[in-house]
Amino acid sequence: MLKNVPLGRSGLTISQLGLGANRLLDPNEKEFVKTVNAALDRGLNFVDSAAIYGMGRSESFFGAVLGERRSEVVLASKCGIYVNDEGNVAIDATPDTIRRECDESLQRLNTDVIDLYYLHQVPRDIPLEDSIGTMAELVTAGKVRSLGICNCTADELRRAHAVHPMAALQTEYSLFTREPEVDLIPVCRELDIAFIAYGPLAYAFFGGTVRSRADVPEGDAWRLSNERFQEDAFDHNLALLDELEMMAADLGATTGQLSLAWLLAKGDDVIPIPGSRQLVHLQENLAAADIALSPEQVAQIDAAFPPGVAKGGARGGHSPSVANF
Numbered sequence: 374m375l376k377n378v379p380l381g382r383s384g385l386t387i388s389q390l391g392l393g394a395n396r397l398l399d400p401n402e403k404e405f406v407k408t409v410n411a412a413l414d415r416g417l418n419f420v421d422s423a424a425i426y427g428m429g430r431s432e433s434f435f436g437a438v439l440g441e442r443r444s445e446v447v448l449a450s451k452c453g454i455y456v457n458d459e460g461n462v463a464i465d466a467t468p469d470t471i472r473r474e475c476d477e478s479l480q481r482l483n484t485d486v487i488d489l490y491y492l493h494q495v496p497r498d499i500p501l502e503d504s505i506g507t508m509a510e511l512v513t514a515g516k517v518r519s520l521g522i523c524n525c526t527a528d529e530l531r532r533a534h535a536v537h538p539m540a541a542l543q544t545e546y547s548l549f550t551r552e553p554e555v556d557l558i559p560v561c562r563e564l565d566i567a568f569i570a571y572g573p574l575a576y577a578f579f580g581g582t583v584r585s586r587a588d589v590p591e592g593d594a595w596r597l598s599n600e601r602f603q604e605d606a607f608d609h610n611l612a613l614l615d616e617l618e619m620m621a622a623d624l625g626a627t628t629g630q631l632s633l634a635w636l637l638a639k640g641d642d643v644i645p646i647p648g649s650r651q652l653v654h655l656q657e658n659l660a661a662a663d664i665a666l667s668p669e670q671v672a673q674i675d676a677a678f679p680p681g682v683a684k685g686g687a688r689g690g691h692s693p694s695v696a697n698f
């Protein structure tokens with residue numbers, strides 16, 4: 374059953390599965406709207422957007438489709454990155470930019486307050502403390518309820534938390550990306566910060582629908598530029614998927630469900646946010662919450678997918694172009 378869990382010490386409660394929204398961009402796509410409403414009907418209340426997703430279109434999507442259901446949702450968005458003139462993702466987390474971006478996000482989201490506002494990337498040109506300090510002012514101003522940070526080191530997480538309590542850390546975590554277990558998850562536990570796992574299906578890899586590089590749609594720059602989807606890595610990584618398939622079959626589950634159930638079994642403070650635009654995917658993912666893995670089963674999966682098992686680095690190992698950010 375889908376649990377409700379605390380969002381760190383923010384006082385907010387979220388479902389332990391969220392909805393990743395980086396490709397929910399078009400409010401005229403009936404399937405997408407159906408997926409969002411079905412998610413809320415089934416008790417999923419945690420939605421993950423960002424200013425950069427679709428260059429504001431993901432936020433505008435929710436601004437258009439939530440309507441009166443806005444109050445049912447813990448709405449997360451992010452600031453601090455943009456697309457530069459060369460078409461690459463760049464960081465700008467200066468105070469003026471953060472203030473402006475927050476106002477623009479509020480407008481697009483069609484809301485008075487963002488429930489969880491993340492810094493999307495740690496700045497390199499100014500102290501992190503300046504960015505978080507500005508975001509803390511947004512909390513005081515009532516524009517934002519709680520703060521989070523993405524893609525940071527354990528030390529940066531501590532530094533951010535020292536400026537203002539972090540309700541959540543969001544970073545990549547999946548059977549292919551277990552590095553957060555080394556220090557990020559322990560620091561989250563020490564400081565009572567929720568751990569939000571993005572890319573929980575390794576960008577659809579564990580969904581089982583991508584059986585070759587040719588299955589990645591043309592123009593899907595996010596995946597086509599990912600090291601794990603390159604020719605030389607693919608066969609190695611596919612063989613790992615086959616192993617997961619056998620374990621899933623024993624449980625009467627799909628590989629996607631087993632990879633989500635494994636994340637859910639890591640603790641109530643681990644919250645995967647699979648991106649699913651299609652209703653059938655959402656339904657399958659929600660059913661993963663009904664799979665209770667025993668400690669022995671978790672250990673068996675841990676052993677089959679040790680850290681570093683996938684060929685090709687995680688998100689940090691490739692440079693995403695903007696097409697599907």
Ligand SMILES: NC(=O)c1ccc[n+]([C@@H]2O[C@H](COP(=O)([O-])OP(=O)(O)OC[C@H]3O[C@@H](n4cnc5c(N)ncnc54)[C@H](OP(=O)(O)O)[C@@H]3O)[C@@H](O)[C@H]2O)c1
Nearest residue numbers: 393394395571572573574575576577580647648649650651
């Ligand atoms: N903070 C950051 O820097 C950062 C970076 C990346 C992502 N994120 C967040 O994390 C969310 C999740 O990551 P992600 O969407 O990139 O990767 P993901 O959740 O690992 O994979 C999403 C992909 O898997 C497919 N899928 C979902 N459920 C499936 C199922 N049951 N069977 C087969 N395929 C399935 C989706 O297809 P359909 O959409 O067609 O259903 C989509 O193509 C994003 O939406 C975004 O909100 C954050």
